[in-house]
Structure formats: C-alpha cells, structure tokens
Amino acid sequence: MAKLKLSEDKINKIKEICASFGNKPSEAINVLHKVQGEFGYLPAEVQEVIAQEIHVSAAHLYGIVTFYSFFTMTPKGEHPISVCMGTACYVRGAEKVLDEFKRELKIAVGETTPDGKFSLNCLRCVGACGLAPVVLIGDKVYGRLTPDGVKDIINEYRS
Amino acid sequence: MAKFKMHLLVCGGTGCHASKSQEIADNLKSSLKDKGLENEVQVILTGCFGFCEKGPIVKVMPDNTFYTEVKPQDAADIVAEHVIKGRKVTRLLYTDPENKQHVADSKHMGFYKKQLRIALRNCGFIDPQNIEEYIGADGYSALAKCLGEMTPAQVINEIKLSGLRGRGGGGFPTGLKWEIASKNHADQKYVVCNADEGDPGAFMDRSILEGDPHTVLEAMIINGYAIGATKGLVYIRAEYPLAINRLVIAINQAREYGLLGEDILGSGFNFDIEIRYGAGAFVCGEETALIHSMEGQRGEPTFKPPFPAESGYNNKPTNVNNVETYANIPIIINKGANWFNKIGTEKSKGTKVFALAGQINNVGLIEVPMGITLREIIYEIGGGIKGGREFKAVQTGGPSGGCLTKKHLDAPIDYDNLIAVGSMMGSGGMVVMDDTSCMVAIAKFYLEFTVEESCGKCTPCRVGNKRLYEILEKITKGNGTMEDLDNLRNLGRVIKDTALCGLGQTSPNPILSTIENFYDEYVEHIKDKKCRAGVCKSLMQYVIDPVQCVGCTACARNCPVNAIKGEKKMPHIIDQELCIKCGACIEKCKFNAISIQ
Structure with missing residues (x-):
C-alpha cells in the first residue's frame, strides 16, 4: 500500500479525539471506534498518530486493531455489502448467495471493487434470523435472498 | 401519563425493523391523526414479540389481536376496520397451519401456548424508550424493595435460593457468584453486564436490550447493592446500534429519575452505569477476555484463578453476568425465590430463552421452562420442519455445543442433560436442520468460525483447531481416511483438556458430537465418497x-x-x-x- 500523507487537519482531528478520551491507553478501543467512525478505516499512518497521543507503541495499537474484526485497515466501498454467515443463514443457503456476490462483483471476501463502489464482507448474525439468509448493504437489510436475486440488488446501486 | 383506550403495539425488534416496522408505525399514527384519534389510540414501537417468522407484527390491545406479516399499506385498514369499526382485519390474522382457521389471540397460537415469558416478560408489551412504561409494569419496585427492606446478604440469599444459573452458557449459580464477589473487600468493586453476544444464531440478549433495557439496569443496580459495588459497566457489541441507542436512552432516563447516581431512592446507596463497546471478537464473551477488552487491550483470556470476583476490571473484584441472567433478577426479588424455583427441573430453575432458527416453520425468539423437550419446541412451538421435510438434527450451544438427533427428541432440556448428551446450553442458539444439511459440513462450518475467532494465545486452540479444520476439509473433499476419524477424536479430546479458556475447551464439541451421532455420514464421505445431503461439492x-x-x-x-x-x-x-x-x-x-x- 502506498504511504499516505495525512493532512494537518486530519492529524488535528485525531489528536482532538484522543484528547477527548484523556489520552489514556485504557481508552484505546473507544478512540479507535471514534476515529474509524470519522475516517472509515484505520490505515497505519492514522494508527501511528493515535499511538503517540495515547502513549502506547504503534505495535501495541496495531495488535488491538488487528485483533477485533470491527476495525479495518482497508477502506470500504461506497456500498459495503455484508453477507450474514450466522448459522441460521448458513443452513438456509447463505453460502450460495455469497458465491453469487463474488461472481457478480468479481471480488473476494474482504476486497473492494476497483471503482470503489462495493466491498464484500461476511458477518456473524445480525439477529434477523427470521429473514435468513440476510444481506446488509450499508444499513439496509435484504432478507430471504436467493442467488437469483443478487444481480437485481446490485443493479439498484450500480446506477 | 395520558390515558388511551387502545394501544397498537408494533414490533421494533431487528427482524421486523428490517421489514419496515417503523414505516408501519408512522402510517398507523398518520391514519389515526386523519381520523382524529391520536389522543385515544396510542402507537408504540415495542421490543421483539419473538415470532420473527411472521413479522412484522402488530398487536392490538386490550383485545390481544395479533396481526402478522403487516405491510406499511395495511395501516389504513387496521385503523379503519379494527380501531373504528371494531372488526378484525382477517387477512392479516395468523392462520393455523393444521386446521387452516384464523387465530386472533396470540394466547391460542401454537407458537405461544407452551411458552413462559419471564426474562422476556416486557418485550413486546412496553415502549422500551419510556421509563414510565417500565415503572408501570412494576419496574424498579424490586430495587426499591432491596434498598428499603433487604440487607445485601438477604438479596444474595434470595438469588441463591432461587437456583438461578448463568444464562450466558456456563450455568454457574448466580447467587454463589454474587456471594464470592461480596466477600472480597476492596475500595472499589465493579458490576459488569456481558452483552457481547457472539454466538452466530443467537439474538436473545440484543432482544432484551432492545425491548426492555431498564430491566437490565435495575438488575445491575441490585447486583451492585448486593456485592458492594458502586460502578456498573455494560460491555456491548458495537454491531448492535439499536440496542446501544435504547440502552443510552434508558441510562439517561434512569439518571433523571434518580435511579442511577448518588443516594438512590434516598437510601444512601450510590451507583452509576457506563457503556463499553466491543469490537467484534467472539472470545470476548469469556469473562477474563471481556475484562481485558474493557481495559483497552486485546481481548485475550487469562488463566483462572484469580477469578474476576477476586481480581477483575482494573484488578478490582468484579462480578460479570449475562443480559438474560440479569433480566431474571427483578422478578425473582418481586415474586420471591420460592416462586422461581418451582419452575424448571431439579438443578435448572426457571426458563431459558432460545433463538429458534434454521429449517423450521416458526423461526423466532422463544422462552420456555427448563425441562421442556426438544419435540415440544420443534413440533409444537416451532410448527415442525419447513416444507414437511424430515428432522435431522438440532444444534445447541453454537460453536461450543453439539448436535442432538432424533433419539434426543424426548430428553428434557436443562444444563446438565444437554452436557450429558454431548452438547451444552450455550447462550441459547437452537438451529434446526433437515436432511439437506450435511453434518460433516456443519462441523466444518463451526470449526472455521473457531479458527477465525481463536485469539491465538494458547497452542491447543490456535494450532489444534486449525489441524481439525484441515482434516475436515480433507474429508469433505473426498480425500479422507478412516485414520482421520481417530485423529479428529484424539486431537479433539486433547484440545478440550488443554486449552486455556472456554472457547478452546469447547471448540471440538461440534466435531465430537457429530462423529458420535452421525458416524455413518462421516464414513460415507470417506469410503463411498458420497455426501447424502448434496452439500459437499467435491463429492457430487x-x-x-x-x-x-x-x-x-x-x-x-x-x-x-x-x-x-x-x-x-x-x-x-x-x-x-x-x-x-x-x-x-x-x-x-x-x-x-x-x-x-
């Protein structure tokens, strides 16, 4: 990945967030939540600034970022697609739906399309098991999905 | 509070929410307004009714009419027909699959008949965003009773007598846990609510928090009083935005009403609650891992002892209980331990909430007394297998549990019985499978989950599970040998015996129980290169x-x-x-x- 150069504004924003949590190492996870909410993802350069501000090593912070699946170091697409792979969805055919998304978008799980429009991920149980199999696009929930329906849904967002 | 003649309860749980229940509620409100009835009929967005299969649900009170699969455009009819003319909208009523008759009252529906709602008592009845509704349903009266009439020791004793055990999966006696924490002296103690529901296929904790957040707050304050803690923390998954939102509203309301903060109800007792966010790690359901995560660390477990009751959050005595466990506390205090311990079996008291999912007609959230049989759950509450297919197995306990089969259909379900048949209660996921599910593939599915979620700290879990997964992969590809089956069993037992925390100690269960109960299916994959369910692609x-x-x-x-x-x-x-x-x-x-x- 090319090295990003963070703008002064962004660095100040990060510092501001760290300060709002008292620059305490124990607030690392809260800080990361807030910063990811702001920037969408947590590239290495951003982590370095946070680490310095809350007085931990960059390696320590990287350890936290990579431990939790909620934190991501790659930017998500404009329309992040999450296919639920909880057990209820799995036994009702989520894998076939996922395969169809992969084929239609020509990307693997964890990747983003070259035009930055879609990214594909799996998640574990959104708690809408009555609608299994379930797919989230952004915050919108699509339930009882079949592989046949995948193309239409993607087309909703393509235009 | 304004008095209303009629209430329209619209399910605002995650499933129904995704099927436009907010729009239904908005349409109902505007239809009522058009008819000038907005001051006589109230529309409330409640927590989950449980019957997710037929959602979105709208319930009309006081006549208890239960409308299913309601669409936003049906709102006008409900107002024009039911509210104004008093005629039920029959096309929205539930149809009994057996006699094809409409059923209006939820009490007469197969799905609800055998249920006993204790932890979910308020879900679907009250507005979770209004503390007054909770108070109107006896809310915070248990807290008042504890602070006003009971000593901390009496509170603990009541919980001990009730026989309540941890609903997060382990089943440790709650009263005993509180007693241990109360006996450790320190300048600061903590009460933690574990709302890091990680089992894929279980959503009871989120439903309780979405439908009845005050119950959990009340129980935490009682817990604090009982063990001498003044600080509470709720550790909740960041992936549950609706639950977080309602919890924040509830905490603010409780503070406003003087139920959190200093000198609660004039008793001199201080207690406050903060929220801590999880970030997606299954292992954080384990209490030591959860505590490290709250401290801003990687959520890795540590060896017990010391138990959190001795040295937990910030190295202070800490009591961790699960959401569903807490939801039982206020009603136990109000109705007494003797009421609670009459429900259930000898060693498992009360009820358990299960998330019923998979190839079953009535998917949803159910609460049943301990000791009920699988047959009752699957065929009476669940309405049988989808499409009239044949029942094959039910998986309980998620990635830590095992598969039960036809021969277990009549075994009473409680903590000890499930362990005796090679599964476990777990947090309450119950996934029903028919003959289209391959048991080897299911075992592999769970192992894939465990491999991904293993924190990597101890070798048996980090390396052992990976090897188990590879062997399963080999079998599903048609390259397995009979020796592999022995290896799976031996390695599985070693991992169970040697892993550091609950995750690793239970991760081989899905494999061991499927080998035990579906041995023939493994042998078919290995010897005949055949997958009878048609799931393993390489074999077909x-x-x-x-x-x-x-x-x-x-x-x-x-x-x-x-x-x-x-x-x-x-x-x-x-x-x-x-x-x-x-x-x-x-x-x-x-x-x-x-x-x-």
Whole structure:
C-alpha cells in the first residue's frame, strides 16, 4: 500500500479525539471506534498518530486493531455489502448467495471493487434470523435472498 | 401519563425493523391523526414479540389481536376496520397451519401456548424508550424493595435460593457468584453486564436490550447493592446500534429519575452505569477476555484463578453476568425465590430463552421452562420442519455445543442433560436442520468460525483447531481416511483438556458430537465418497438425464462457466471438468432432467 500523507487537519482531528478520551491507553478501543467512525478505516499512518497521543507503541495499537474484526485497515466501498454467515443463514443457503456476490462483483471476501463502489464482507448474525439468509448493504437489510436475486440488488446501486 | 383506550403495539425488534416496522408505525399514527384519534389510540414501537417468522407484527390491545406479516399499506385498514369499526382485519390474522382457521389471540397460537415469558416478560408489551412504561409494569419496585427492606446478604440469599444459573452458557449459580464477589473487600468493586453476544444464531440478549433495557439496569443496580459495588459497566457489541441507542436512552432516563447516581431512592446507596463497546471478537464473551477488552487491550483470556470476583476490571473484584441472567433478577426479588424455583427441573430453575432458527416453520425468539423437550419446541412451538421435510438434527450451544438427533427428541432440556448428551446450553442458539444439511459440513462450518475467532494465545486452540479444520476439509473433499476419524477424536479430546479458556475447551464439541451421532455420514464421505445431503461439492456430480432433457438450452444459457454443451432440441451434456457445481442449471431446468449424483 502506498504511504499516505495525512493532512494537518486530519492529524488535528485525531489528536482532538484522543484528547477527548484523556489520552489514556485504557481508552484505546473507544478512540479507535471514534476515529474509524470519522475516517472509515484505520490505515497505519492514522494508527501511528493515535499511538503517540495515547502513549502506547504503534505495535501495541496495531495488535488491538488487528485483533477485533470491527476495525479495518482497508477502506470500504461506497456500498459495503455484508453477507450474514450466522448459522441460521448458513443452513438456509447463505453460502450460495455469497458465491453469487463474488461472481457478480468479481471480488473476494474482504476486497473492494476497483471503482470503489462495493466491498464484500461476511458477518456473524445480525439477529434477523427470521429473514435468513440476510444481506446488509450499508444499513439496509435484504432478507430471504436467493442467488437469483443478487444481480437485481446490485443493479439498484450500480446506477 | 395520558390515558388511551387502545394501544397498537408494533414490533421494533431487528427482524421486523428490517421489514419496515417503523414505516408501519408512522402510517398507523398518520391514519389515526386523519381520523382524529391520536389522543385515544396510542402507537408504540415495542421490543421483539419473538415470532420473527411472521413479522412484522402488530398487536392490538386490550383485545390481544395479533396481526402478522403487516405491510406499511395495511395501516389504513387496521385503523379503519379494527380501531373504528371494531372488526378484525382477517387477512392479516395468523392462520393455523393444521386446521387452516384464523387465530386472533396470540394466547391460542401454537407458537405461544407452551411458552413462559419471564426474562422476556416486557418485550413486546412496553415502549422500551419510556421509563414510565417500565415503572408501570412494576419496574424498579424490586430495587426499591432491596434498598428499603433487604440487607445485601438477604438479596444474595434470595438469588441463591432461587437456583438461578448463568444464562450466558456456563450455568454457574448466580447467587454463589454474587456471594464470592461480596466477600472480597476492596475500595472499589465493579458490576459488569456481558452483552457481547457472539454466538452466530443467537439474538436473545440484543432482544432484551432492545425491548426492555431498564430491566437490565435495575438488575445491575441490585447486583451492585448486593456485592458492594458502586460502578456498573455494560460491555456491548458495537454491531448492535439499536440496542446501544435504547440502552443510552434508558441510562439517561434512569439518571433523571434518580435511579442511577448518588443516594438512590434516598437510601444512601450510590451507583452509576457506563457503556463499553466491543469490537467484534467472539472470545470476548469469556469473562477474563471481556475484562481485558474493557481495559483497552486485546481481548485475550487469562488463566483462572484469580477469578474476576477476586481480581477483575482494573484488578478490582468484579462480578460479570449475562443480559438474560440479569433480566431474571427483578422478578425473582418481586415474586420471591420460592416462586422461581418451582419452575424448571431439579438443578435448572426457571426458563431459558432460545433463538429458534434454521429449517423450521416458526423461526423466532422463544422462552420456555427448563425441562421442556426438544419435540415440544420443534413440533409444537416451532410448527415442525419447513416444507414437511424430515428432522435431522438440532444444534445447541453454537460453536461450543453439539448436535442432538432424533433419539434426543424426548430428553428434557436443562444444563446438565444437554452436557450429558454431548452438547451444552450455550447462550441459547437452537438451529434446526433437515436432511439437506450435511453434518460433516456443519462441523466444518463451526470449526472455521473457531479458527477465525481463536485469539491465538494458547497452542491447543490456535494450532489444534486449525489441524481439525484441515482434516475436515480433507474429508469433505473426498480425500479422507478412516485414520482421520481417530485423529479428529484424539486431537479433539486433547484440545478440550488443554486449552486455556472456554472457547478452546469447547471448540471440538461440534466435531465430537457429530462423529458420535452421525458416524455413518462421516464414513460415507470417506469410503463411498458420497455426501447424502448434496452439500459437499467435491463429492457430487450434476448429470443431465438424456431421456428427460428436451434440449431447451435453458441450462446452457445460465451456466456461468459454459460447461454445458449440446445442440438445440438435443440432450445436453455437462462437462465435469469445467463444472463448478453451482447448481444454477438445476434451478433453471423445468423438466427435472438434471440430478445430483
């Protein structure tokens, strides 16, 4: 990945967030939540600034970022697609739906399309098991999905 | 509070929310306003009713009419017909699948008849965003009773007598846990609510928090009073935005009403609650891992002892309980331990909430007394298997549990019985499977989850589970040997005995229980290279029957890899080398000419 150069504004924003949590190492996870909410993802350069501000090593912070699946170091697409792979969805055919998304978008799980429009991920149980199999696009929930329906849904967002 | 003649309760749980229940509620409100009834009929967005299969749900009170699969455009009819003319909108009523009769009252529906709602008592009845509704349903009266009439020791004793055990899965006696924490002296103690529901297929904790957040707050304050803690923390998954939102509202309201903060109800007792966010790690459901995560660390477990009751959050005595456990506390205090311990079995008291999912007619959230049988849950509450297929197995306990089969259908369900048959209660996921599920693939599915979620701290879990997964992969690809089965069993037992925390100690359960109960299916994969459910792609071939095939070319046109060849109006052939076994052809064939062999 090319090295990003963070703008002064962004660095100040990060510092501001760290300060709002008292620059305490124990607030690392809260800080990361807030910063990811702001920037969408947590590239290495951003982590370095946070680490310095809350007085931990960059390696320590990287350890936290990579431990939790909620934190991501790659930017998500404009329309992040999450296919639920909880057990209820799995036994009702989520894998076939996922395969169809992969084929239609020509990307693997964890990747983003070259035009930055879609990214594909799996998640574990959104708690809408009555609608299994379930797919989230952004915050919108699509339930009882079949592989046949995948193309239409993607087309909703393509235009 | 304003008095209303009638209430329209709209389910605002995650499933119904995703099916536009907010829009339904908005439409109901505007229809009522059009008719000038907005001051007589109240629309409330409640927590989950449980019957997710038929959502979105709208319930009319006081006559208890239960409308299913309501669409936003149905709102006008409900107002015009039911509210104004008093006639039920029959097309929205539930139809009993057996006698095809409409059932208006939820009490007479098969799904609800055998249920006993204790932890979910307020879900679907009150507005979770209004503390006054909770207070109106006896809310915070248990807290008042504890602070006003009971000593901390009496509170602990009551919980001990009730026989309540931890609902997060382990089943440790709650009263005993509180007692241990109360006996450790320190300048600061903590109460933690574990709302890091990580089991894929379980959503009871989120439903309680979404539907009745004050119950959990009340129980935490009582817990604090009982063990001498003044600080509470709720550790909740960041993936649950609706639950977080309602919890924040509830905490603010409780503070406003003087139920959190200093000198609660004039008793001199201080207690406050903060929220801590999880970030997606299954292992954080383990209490030591959860505590490290709250401290801003990687959520890795540590060896017990010391138990959190001795040295937990910030190295202070800490009591961790699960959401569902807490939801039982206020009603136990109000109705007494003797009321609670009459429900259930000898060693498992009360009820358990299960998330019923999978190949079953009535998917949803259910609460049943301990000791109920699987048969009652699957066939009476669950309405049987989808499409009239044959029941094969039910998986309980998620990635830590095992599969139960036909022979367990009449065994009473409680903590000890489930362990005796090789599974566990777990947090309450219950996934029903029919003959389209391959048990080897299911075991592999869970192992994949465990491998991904293993924190990597201890070798048995980090390396052992990976090896188990590889062996399963080999078997599902058709390259397994009988020796592999022995290896799975031996390695599984070693991991169980040597892993550091609950995750690793239970991760081989899905494999061990499926080998135990579905040994023949493993052998078929290994010896006959056959997957009877048609799930393991490497073991099957799609074949076109030349007699049935009319050469319509539908399959060839839909094949994503152009593996199907043939002239128009002539039988087609699938090139097995090219076929990726996606099944697109079989779905498109109108002549039933394609089969899986």
